[in-house]
Amino acid sequence: MNNDFSNDEKNGLYKAIFSRRDVRSHFTSDPIDDEVLSRILNAAHHAPSVGFSQPWNFILIKDFEIRKKIKDSFEIERKRSSHLVEEPQKSKYLSFKLEGILDSPLNICVTYDPLKFGPFVIGKSSIPETGIYSVCCAVQNLWLAARTEGIGLGWVSILSNDTLKKTLELPEHVLPVAYLCLGHVSEFAKKPDLETARWLPRLELKDVVYYEKWDRKENSSWNNIHELIKANLDYA
DSSP, rough: OOOEEEEEEEHHHHHHHOOOOOSOOOOOOOOOOOOHHHHHHHHTTTOOOOOGGGOEEEEEOOOOHHHHHHHHHHHHHHHHTTTSSOHHHHHHHHHOOOOOTSSSSSSEEEEEEETEEEEEEEETHHHHHOHHHHHHHHHHHHHHHHHHTTTTEEEEOSSSSHHHHHHTTTOOTOOEEEEEEEBSSSSSOOSSSHHHHHSOOOOGGGOOOOSSSOOOOGGGGGGGHHHHHHHTTTOO
């Protein structure tokens, strides 16, 4: 079997995956080097996309006034969403640090343009959502590249898309998919913040893998992988 990745290179990939964090705090004021940022963006741009449509764009944001409007949207949406849970979860939710919009030196809005290259995209006619899925692949590439460069990244989803579209002057047909905060950090947490805070537990791999059909957790033709998954191998 031909594999042009060395063991060190493979270990580096797994390290990035397992040590990636959704960063909301610990940002420093150090600017991101332009060459580093260009590498991160280039990695995002080389994500897979349905029909090679490359439906993403990346809006780079440093302007304080723009970020302040986005932060105001976050505060409104956070308060609104807090009414969806009862105490004591409500107070716990409101106590979490869930964004770094003004703390980070750079914000990036990743958008989806369904009309790029025209209305017909190979592979999208049966499942139109694959266009948005492609943008999410670009976000993941960006996230992992940022981690390998020592740059923290946080995805802020407690926002109004209408506010984003108006503030960033997006065309009507363009959809904001991800609002990201990037910057150097003083540390990367050992575990995700919400896992540490015991908001939700990390599920074991064996609990999310089925064989051949939904909810089938055992199958004789998958015995070996079933046993390996039960052992919950961790490459970190």
